[in-house]
Amino acid sequence: MSESTDQAHIGVVGLAVMGSNLARNFARNGNTVAVYNRSPERTRALIQDHGEEGNFIPSESIEDFVASLERPRKAIIMVQAGAATDAVIEQLADAMDDGDIIIDGGNALYTDTIRREKEMAQRNRHFVGAGISGGEEGALNGPSIMPGGPAESWKTLGPILESIAAVVDGVPCVTHIGPDGAGHFVKMVHNGIEYADMQVIGEAYQLLRYGAGMEPAEIAAVFQEWNSGDLDSYLIEITAEVLGTTDPDTGKPLVDVILDAAGQKGTGRWTAISGLDFGIPITAIAEAVFARALSSSADQRSAAQEGDLPAGTAVDFEALGISREEFIEDVRRALYASKLIAYSQGFDLIKAGSDEHNWNVDPRDLATIWRGGCIIRAKFLDRIREAYDTNPQLPALILDPYFKHELADLIDPWRRVVIAATQLGLPAPVFASSLSYYDSLRASRLPAALVQGQRDFFGAHTFKRVDKEGTYHIEWSADRSITKMD
Numbered sequence: 353m354s355e356s357t358d359q360a361h362i363g364v365v366g367l368a369v370m371g372s373n374l375a376r377n378f379a380r381n382g383n384t385v386a387v388y389n390r391s392p393e394r395t396r397a398l399i400q401d402h403g404e405e406g407n408f409i410p411s412e413s414i415e416d417f418v419a420s421l422e423r424p425r426k427a428i429i430m431v432q433a434g435a436a437t438d439a440v441i442e443q444l445a446d447a448m449d450d451g452d453i454i455i456d457g458g459n460a461l462y463t464d465t466i467r468r469e470k471e472m473a474q475r476n477r478h479f480v481g482a483g484i485s486g487g488e489e490g491a492l493n494g495p496s497i498m499p500g501g502p503a504e505s506w507k508t509l510g511p512i513l514e515s516i517a518a519v520v521d522g523v524p525c526v527t528h529i530g531p532d533g534a535g536h537f538v539k540m541v542h543n544g545i546e547y548a549d550m551q552v553i554g555e556a557y558q559l560l561r562y563g564a565g566m567e568p569a570e571i572a573a574v575f576q577e578w579n580s581g582d583l584d585s586y587l588i589e590i591t592a593e594v595l596g597t598t599d600p601d602t603g604k605p606l607v608d609v610i611l612d613a614a615g616q617k618g619t620g621r622w623t624a625i626s627g628l629d630f631g632i633p634i635t636a637i638a639e640a641v642f643a644r645a646l647s648s649s650a651d652q653r654s655a656a657q658e659g660d661l662p663a664g665t666a667v668d669f670e671a672l673g674i675s676r677e678e679f680i681e682d683v684r685r686a687l688y689a690s691k692l693i694a695y696s697q698g699f700d701l702i703k704a705g706s707d708e709h710n711w712n713v714d715p716r717d718l719a720t721i722w723r724g725g726c727i728i729r730a731k732f733l734d735r736i737r738e739a740y741d742t743n744p745q746l747p748a749l750i751l752d753p754y755f756k757h758e759l760a761d762l763i764d765p766w767r768r769v770v771i772a773a774t775q776l777g778l779p780a781p782v783f784a785s786s787l788s789y790y791d792s793l794r795a796s797r798l799p800a801a802l803v804q805g806q807r808d809f810f811g812a813h814t815f816k817r818v819d820k821e822g823t824y825h826i827e828w829s830a831d832r833s834i835t836k837m838d
């Protein structure tokens with residue numbers, strides 16, 4: 353290791369795989385990197401295994417770590433979100449001086465980041481919550497980075513973060529998202545979109561497996577082919593890899609030996625809660641969160657399986673007027689349509705959060721930095737950026753002329769796929785909820801009119817009319833006359 357005698361441009365606290373890979377990425381890109389881990393073995397292992405990759409300054413105390421940083425000091429925390437992060441923030445804040453920068457690179461809840469930024473500002477420390485996407489591989493070779501925090505911090509941090517981020521068409525996949533919690537909010541919604549993306553890919557897999565009667569290896573080839581078209585994306589690419597893999601122990605398709613109970617660390621759930629808080633119908637994302645929860649409700653599922661609840665029937669392609677091959681193409685098109693809905697809903701939530709907190713998040717920035725490095729990177733993000741370039745005030749992404757036309761072209765296969773899933777008795781919560789979202793958005797009349805009547809009947813909650821101004825109530829328990837209430 354070329355142990356540097358200079359001071360470090362940047363420091364990393366927390367050297368599990370993500371933190372170590374991030375430190376290595378900084379070092380490989382010409383930065384002198386200070387590194388510290390609470391248990392020193394990890395620090396020593398990093399230097400022993402990868403010390404030759406660049407200039408590292410290892411420390412075995414927070415005080416030595418901080419002392420090894422050039423001013424204004426910049427330290428990225430890569431430890432478990434929650435109490436562990438709070439503890440390290442306190443240690444760094446105590447050891448640092450005015451104007452130094454603490455960056456939380458974990459998946460913190462954005463409201464925690466807002467609180468921490470305020471607390472640190474009172475101590476003349478800059479606090480930056482930065483979403484870092486791309487997993488362990490991204491951290492090492494180029495993540496997409498979503499830093500929030502003070503604009504002043506970005507002036508210092510920008511060049512260093514740009515040196516390690518993924519690059520697409522010469523543009524680094526990092527930019528200042530907005531003040532205080534903006535970065536972690538956007539990362540949270542990124543993860544919510546990721547959940548919806550993964551779930552609807554799973555639903556497409558189930559339809560090809562149990563509707564078209566295909567084997568995992570066959571389906572892997574189909575996903576591989578889809579990855580060269582509109583669906584070109586990281587998640588489609590890795591889906592082909594997973595489905596094409598056999599279990600080393602049994603030789604069976606790996607997907608068949610994996611327990612079908614999905615885990616979740618919480619970012620998708622936070623996104624769904626935010627959608628409810630802000631009143632934004634992120635139905636695709638919420639359904640994906642619930643699908644993970646249902647998949648893990650083992651007792652209820654086994655009781656339901658013993659309860660011989662009626663299953664679906666085989667797909668009658670003739671009745672649907674299509675061939676098996678056309679069904680596979682229908683699934684591809686329904687998958688593309690549902691992904692568009694998930695991204696559109698995600699961008700709606702980001703706008704709501706940005707408006708609420710005055711962050712002024714620019715959707716064009718997100719479409720740009722999500723093109724590479726992150727888990728939801730996808731070719732059509734270029735189109736999403738064009739849509740917002742054309743009209744930054746788009747009422748909804750799917751109302752952009754290009755996407756409106758795309759969805760009109762996808763609607764028939766989308767409906768056929770939801771019909772087939774229903775007939776098959778295959779769960780398709782994201783396919784179906786995305787289609788209902790689309791139909792709700794375009795509907796000239798919604799059942800909300802009846803809901804308002806019901807609310808007024810039992811709770812005198814009043815209603816508005818389509819034909820004249822004002823708020824009204826029917827005297828339901830008397831002569832059912834109508835009263836104008838304002």
Ligand code: 6PG
Nearest residue numbers: 485486487543616617618619727
């Ligand atoms: C990313 C990922 C990552 C995510 C983990 C676990 O952007 O690199 O979204 O941040 O947190 O992959 O996510 P879940 O356990 O919630 O699926």
